Amino acid sequence: MKKIKLLIMTLAILLSIGGAFATRPHYDCTFSTQYFWNGSGYSPAGQFGVNFGCLSSANSCSYVLVNGVYTQCRVGTYASLNADGLPSKK
Amino acid sequence: MIKRQVFLETISALLIMLFLYASVSKFLDFKTFIGEMNNQPLPNSWTPFLVWAIPLSEIAIATALIFERTRLAGLYTSLVFMIIFTLYAGAILLHFFAYVPCSCGGVISKLNWRQHLVFNLFFVALSVIGIILKRGNSFKTIITTKNKNSFV
Numbered sequence: 001m002k003k004i005k006l007l008i009m010t011l012a013i014l015l016s017i018g019g020a021f022a023t024r025p026h027y028d029c030t031f032s033t034q035y036f037w038n039g040s041g042y043s044p045a046g047q048f049g050v051n052f053g054c055l056s057s058a059n060s061c062s063y064v065l066v067n068g069v070y071t072q073c074r075v076g077t078y079a080s081l082n083a084d085g086l087p088s089k090k
Numbered sequence: 091m092i093k094r095q096v097f098l099e100t101i102s103a104l105l106i107m108l109f110l111y112a113s114v115s116k117f118l119d120f121k122t123f124i125g126e127m128n129n130q131p132l133p134n135s136w137t138p139f140l141v142w143a144i145p146l147s148e149i150a151i152a153t154a155l156i157f158e159r160t161r162l163a164g165l166y167t168s169l170v171f172m173i174i175f176t177l178y179a180g181a182i183l184l185h186f187f188a189y190v191p192c193s194c195g196g197v198i199s200k201l202n203w204r205q206h207l208v209f210n211l212f213f214v215a216l217s218v219i220g221i222i223l224k225r226g227n228s229f230k231t232i233i234t235t236k237n238k239n240s241f242v
């Protein structure tokens with residue numbers, strides 16, 4: 001019985017950890033179209049460092065659309081960049 | 091008796107797989123998980139706590155289920171966790187919240203909320219069966235030990 005138990009438990013642990021690694025997403029969200037929350041909905045944010053920046057904070061700065069759901073991509077506070085390249089915090 | 095024990099081991103293994111897979115998936119894509127937590131209809135101030143508390147609790151439950159001594163506690167905690175997740179899925183389906191968020195990490199995120207509810211109910215049932223079997227085993231062990239002692 002101990003052998004059966006050991007076999008079942010080992011299989012369960014290996015399958016779950018292996019499965020998690022195997023189904024790990026392999027993409028970098030920063031390469032997808034970035035959106036930001038404008039207070040009432042999501043709008044395209046443009047190019048990072050050109051059209052928008054992220055001020056240091058623990059908030060969600062930009063989002064990407066994953067399976068129809070806006071998911072956090074960059075961390076910080078969204079700031080649109082003006083013509084001088086300076087952030088104008090929204 | 092052996093059949094019952096193998097069944098209990100299988101139930102424990104399925105629950106271990108669920109919790110271990112869910113927690114490791116979250117840690118492997120932690121940034122997305124934080125985003126998903128922020129995307130849930132819960133206060134974002136809870137996110138720093140929840141993003142650690144949920145996967146660490148899942149690992150703790152999986153660990154408790156591995157060992158015979160802690161298995162019953164693991165099964166009870168697993169039942170409580172699955173009931174909370176089930177109620178949450180039910181609340182989302184009944185539009186208790188302002189919007190419908192995405193579900194959790196890994197391949198489980200491919201399920202919609204209705205499938206999620208059924209999936210959770212299945213594991214609630216497994217936890218209940220596991221508790222019944224485990225309590226039955228413990229009870230039988232006590233009776234056997236008592237009987238053996240009375241013969242000595």
